[in-house]
Amino acid sequence: MLTPDEWEAILLSIKIGISAVGWILLPGIAIAWLLARHEFRGKALLDGIVHLPLVLPPVVIGYLLLVSLGRQSWLGRWLHELFGIALPFTWQGAAVASGVMAFPLLVRAVRLSLEAVDPKLEAAASTLGAGRWRIFLTITIPLSVPGLLTGALLAFARALSEFGATITFASNIPGETRNLPLALYTLIQSPGREAAAARLCILSIIIAMLTLLASEWLANHARNRLRERDT
Amino acid sequence: MITTRNSTISTSAGPENGLRLDVRKCLGNFTLQARLSLPARGVTALFGVSGSGKTSLLRLIAGLDRPDEGVIHIGKRCLVDTTRGHCLPPHRRRIGVVFQEARLFPHYRVRGNLTYGMPASARSRFDPIVDLLGIGRLLDRMPGTLSGGEARRVSIGRALLSDPELLLMDEPLTGLDGARKHELLRYILTLTRDLEIPIVYISHDPKEISAIADHLVLIEAGGVVASDSLERVLSRIDLTTQLGGFDAASVLEALVTRHDDEYALTHLDLGNDQTLVVPLVDAPPGARCRIRIPVHDVALALSSPADTSYRNRLDAVIKRVGTLQDSPTSVELLLEVGHHPMRARLTRKSFDELGLAEGMPVKALIRCVAFDMRHL
Incomplete structure (x- = not known):
């Protein structure tokens, strides 16, 4: 049904998407928690920075990544010398770029669900002898699971469709960084490949829809499990 | 003069082993200023109209709020001493709290709620307390499926199983209808008879207090007006206005x-x-x-x-x-x-x-x- 090229683009997209969500998950929860539960100087600034990828042209993000993580930058050199990791022109780099672009969506969803957790329950847990970490891990996080799932899947969908930052930072290398949107873009650029482009276009829509449906279903399922109501 | 009643509070459980506090906290438009010494056994009722500062006092005792200044002790254990900058966080105070709303964790079954704060040393008390509160058949239910009275009982059991040295109850009968109220009050009565732990019971209902309290603390506008055995406070003619709700009995x-x-x-x-x-x-x-x-x-x-x-x-x-x-x-x-x-x-x-x-x-x-x- 699908051609090897199509399979390659899909699997690569999924791989990049999962890695992207994987690396932003913990920092995303941490920042969402800071924003949801704490008042501190520079909170508005942090909130703004988190949301930048949502409003900046993705090319700008890609460029900034290239400047800060490229081989020429000290951070990039340090990564390369210590861990042998090179980000530009690799799928890891694509994961970094997609992750940055997906970050605000994750933080927003997680923050909303953290804010919805009743602090009274956390107070009750503390009177039962639970310290801060135990409360966070046994009360706050489990009660935010619906939001966490929604956030993670939204971020995944965003990472799947990431184009601008990826092509700027990680380039368009078949089998390495050419995800679905890049493959589609390449086909559109080549004369006579309209049919193949249309196929990829439909594939993209299907995958995006499936992700959204899965997100809805998981979130509902988790919510129902949490809040079994009186009948 | 008036000889004391046949009290359940013996001298060995006198105030020196109970909760002692002397705190001040500014709360918006009024100041809570309380100095109290409570018996180490039996039920102490904090009585006052809504907004008199009962719940604020409870939050200070539980550690959910900090006093602006003051000290709180249980026996020899110091919970708060602002002069030394000492303030134990709630989870290290060993004070159980039963809140107005049951505040059960919605993602744990009843059993999980009950054992949430239970140290290994209290494991042997699980069955007796579950029996005492009549919640044995609820253990595998989710909190959302419980009735109001059942949820309150589970929340009382959860607090007791955290092995506290003091149990605070903040109007635990609020929002229940007459029959449920009566039922839950009976459970609480049984509990006060069977357990050694001192209880501080907040209420604005004279009937509840007459039914369960040994000691009565009268709170008005953030201050303590009286603190003595129930019998003696109720016999004070000068407090008739404040005790109006008690139908002068x-x-x-x-x-x-x-x-x-x-x-x-x-x-x-x-x-x-x-x-x-x-x-x-x-x-x-x-x-x-x-x-x-x-x-x-x-x-x-x-x-x-x-x-x-x-x-x-x-x-x-x-x-x-x-x-x-x-x-x-x-x-x-x-x-x-x-x-x-x-x-x-x-x-x-x-x-x-x-x-x-x-x-x-x-x-x-x-x-x-x-x-x-x-x-x-």
Whole structure:
């Protein structure tokens, strides 16, 4: 049904998407928690920075990544010398770029669900002898699971469709960084490949829809499990 | 003067082992300033109207808020001492709290809620406490499926199983309908009888307090107006306004001496050979029970009248006479009957006609039907 090229683009997209969500998950929860539960100087600034990828042209993000993580930058050199990791022109780099672009969506969803957790329950847990970490891990996080799932899947969908930052930072290398949107873009650029482009276009829509449906279903399922109501 | 009641608070469990606090906290438009020393056993009720600062005081004790300045101790253990900058966080205070709303964790089953704060040392108490509260068949349910009364019971069990040294209860009957309220109050009563742990019980309902408290702390506008045994606070004529909700009644503890099965009556001893006869009570001879005598159900006579349906004619002495500002027709009297203070309210007219005065011996006539045994 699908051609090897199509399979390659899909699997690569999924791989990049999962890695992207994987690396932003913990920092995303941490920042969402800071924003949801704490008042501190520079909170508005942090909130703004988190949301930048949502409003900046993705090319700008890609460029900034290239400047800060490229081989020429000290951070990039340090990564390369210590861990042998090179980000530009690799799928890891694509994961970094997609992750940055997906970050605000994750933080927003997680923050909303953290804010919805009743602090009274956390107070009750503390009177039962639970310290801060135990409360966070046994009360706050489990009660935010619906939001966490929604956030993670939204971020995944965003990472799947990431184009601008990826092509700027990680380039368009078949089998390495050419995800679905890049493959589609390449086909559109080549004369006579309209049919193949249309196929990829439909594939993209299907995958995006499936992700959204899965997100809805998981979130509902988790919510129902949490809040079994009186009948 | 007035000898103390037959108290459940023995000297070994005196204030030096109980909760002691002296705190001040500014709360918006008023300041909470409280100095208290509570018995180490039994139930202490914090009574006051809404907004008087009861719950704020509870939050300071539990560690959910910090006092601006002051100290809080349980026995020798120091929970807060602002002069040393010492303030234990709630999870290290070993104080169980039963909140107004049950606050069960919605993602744990009842069993998980009960064991959430349970240390290994309290494991052996799981079954007895579950039985005591009658929640055995709820263990595998999710909290969202419980009724209001059931959820409250689970929340009480959860607090008890965290092995606290003190249990705080913040109006645990709020929002329950009459029957559920009655049921839950019975569970709490059983608990106060069976467990050694001291309880601080917040309420604005005089009936609840009369039913369960040993010690009463009266709170008004952020300050402590009175703190003493329930019996003694209720016998204070000067607090009649603040205690208006208590229907001006005397609460006393009496000893069941015998039952008269023919007439379905129970004899209660009040000390000094004073015996009360009440409708048959379901308690064995030797048991202590608490009775409530509204001031309106006490009449006075100078000598024992021969023809009267008043079953109880007790020897009493008038200890004090007071008047109420807002009620010029009546006179408040504090009597001593047996070992107990007892209040009575007469019209000023009959008070003058009988020529009553402080120190006079009188007969207190109490109607048989006026007894309210230890429940609502």
